[in-house]
Amino acid sequence: MMRIYVNGTPHSVEVDPSTPLLWVLRETIGLTGTKYGCGIAACGACTVHVDGQPLRSCITPISSVSGKHITTIEGLSADGSHPVQRAWIAEEVPQCGFCQSGQIMTAVALLEKNPRPSDADIDDAMSGIICRCGTYQRIRRAIRRAVRNMAKEA
Amino acid sequence: MGEMVAIGRRNFLKITAAAGGGLLVGFYLPERASASEPASSDPAAFVPNAWIRVGTDDVVTLMVASSEMGQGVMTAIPMLAADEMDADWSRVRIETAPAARAYFNPLIGQQLTGGSTAVRAFWMPVRQAGAAARAVLLDAAAETWQVPAAECRTENGAVIHPPSGRRLGYGALARRAATLPVPKTVFLKEPSEFRLIGTPVPRVDTHAKVTGKAVFGQDVQLRGMLTALVLRCPVFGGKLAGFEAAAALAVPGVRRVFAIDSGVAVVADGFWPAKVGRDALRVRWEEGALAGLSSALIEQRFQAAARRPGAVARSVGNAGAAEARSARKLDAIYQVPYLAHACMEPMNCTADVRPDGCDIWVPTQAQTGAQQTAVRITGLAEERVRIHTTFLGGGFGRRSEQDFVAEAVQISKAVGAPVKLQWTREDDMRHDFYRPATYNRLSAGIGAHGALQSWRHHIVGPSIFARVFPKSVKNGIDPTSVEGAANLPYAVPNIHVSYVLDDPGVPVGFWRSVGSSQNTFVTECFLDEIAHATGKDPYQLRRSLLKKHPRHLAVLELAASKAGWGSPPPPGRHRGIAVAGSFGSYVAEVAEVSISERGRLRVHRVVCAVDCGMVVNPDTVVAQMESAIVFGLSAALADEITIKDGRVQQSNFDNYPVLRMDNMPEIEVHIVHSAESPGGIGEPGTPPIAPAVANAVFAATGRPVRRLPIRVG
Structure with a gap:
């Protein structure tokens, strides 16, 4: 039995300790906003925050996050009102949308660490997350917009 | 009001009452080009599935029969109906249609999203249905008020009668409207009257996709559902010889292990036990005839096949004779590799097969195909098989296939429970239907004064239609194998395009822009070789040869002008240009690249001009051009499926690196204003990007690029 906190709610989970966090989130807890894309930490669709740090849940055994606080896309806001989500909506970023939870969680982590990223910082942080629809240009724009949103609201 | 359109009897427009007093407008289009089932023109076969539902609560529900895979169709198709019926967009609800004949794509003859056809196929019928709904609602108001219909008009979900200032919402009129006869004619709006069409209406799926709420196939969860993975033979065409299930069954959570047509299914309580169980399986394969296949052997085989004359796809004048008497001759061999689709969401399907029916939740481009697949496996009647289309995490042609549907249905049938079949990324990449690899021999005859006298293009490669629509392969020509080649737009007095169908056995399928994805690379790069050999500017050469193709010419000139063609590029940068018409649209692209001293190729900027006829949603057009360019850039710069030992x-x-943000160029898209009927937008942006980049590399290095992916140095 392991205990994790997901979006502020404690969960006791009884699964094989080698089970990746991704599948505990998706199947045991039922939060399907975090996606399976590659299983080898190569695409970033499974990115969540563990104690505030972005992490690839598809290769993270549940045993290694016991007792930790996990934030998923569902935990960013109840209604899409997080400044990064709002920027994504304003720039009409998603196409198929499958990678966007990972993109948004990565962008949020970037801006929490670095509220005024340069273009190079953005490319650097975001190059780990693949989008086959090619929304990268809009993601760049949305991050710059989120920076402005957050500066205004700070 | 604009154009008056007679509602043909064959359109089967139908107006009925909905439960609870609403209005339903449906139509059924007889197939024009039946690709699968024979067309039924029997009106008795009419299925009254509605396209438009007007509720007494003023909510207008609009159906989308096409799959939303990122291309924005879930927004674009409802815009067509909503505009013609003057609906209040804020009260429009959108539903994904089930599989039914009423939702067939008339250009394809089944319910299938592909070939960039959705807007082209439904542009007229959905607008007509919207106009018919508007007409009966207006008539219902005129009847209610006892005033001439001509004195009434519609606006934002209501009918108004200006002389008396009266107004009734559509909801209040729905019950009466449902009793009125189908109008014999409807008026379609003039483009100047459109309120939604032609405007950047925000996508309806964005909120769900930024909050994690959008349900993709992978996200389907049912009570009592099991998860299955399948171990398939790594060699194409191989068969199962035997397996030892004990180790897999010993994994906690694994329920069943058994053979299905495509391999061995491991059914478990969730993904992880299924995966661990599958890893523990011991299987023997009969690898079969392709066990020795390799990329090198495929190339040799294509070289040999290229000696055969092939079937003639297009012949103008006498290219052979013209070439023989020309002052100069150019020759080149061009090759492209197999490519995987690599949709972000690996293939999956959830099936619940019961004795009395079957429900399937699937991210599919092909609802009719999925339904027929399940009918074949279960023996159930068609109406007992319900298809629930989820969001698609990418499609690109891959999700028009039925392999994953067949597996899920077989497994659910065997275990008697709902089963989610999930492919791993590795399954997805190794068991795809790949973009065909091809081998191309090009030759051109140049006259004494540098004029292009003849063009010969000989294509060798496997055929997609030979598997999917065999009847459409006529006289040895698969139209998809020669598209982008046989329709060469350039004014050359002698043209010969031929095709040798040669299939090494690697499964091939539709990949974004299909034949144009490779043929445009070949033709547009060879044209630059001709420009180089004759000392002409590649852009000016194209202009001189496109005088009879104004739409090609217009996008070419627009892209060149916006990219600054003719002025020197920034230091260290080089430009390349390409143009192509595909799927009813015309796109030109200019790529600006640099090559570092260490040989690193970088694409900095892409300028794109598109003429897709009348535009439904300009922001979607821009997004699809960006998307198609990135998709094509991955293939141009990096992607290649290679075969060794049949695997x-x-x-x-x-090891299949796709474009990431660090290599993302700035893309700018310019839309040509056009009054032509709409063309496709999902695919036409892809064909020109590889040759635009390759031509820029040629400009930089002086060496033509004749093979993809591009290798510099």
């Missing part, structure tokens, strides 16, 4: 060597994004 695909690539397995995941670590």
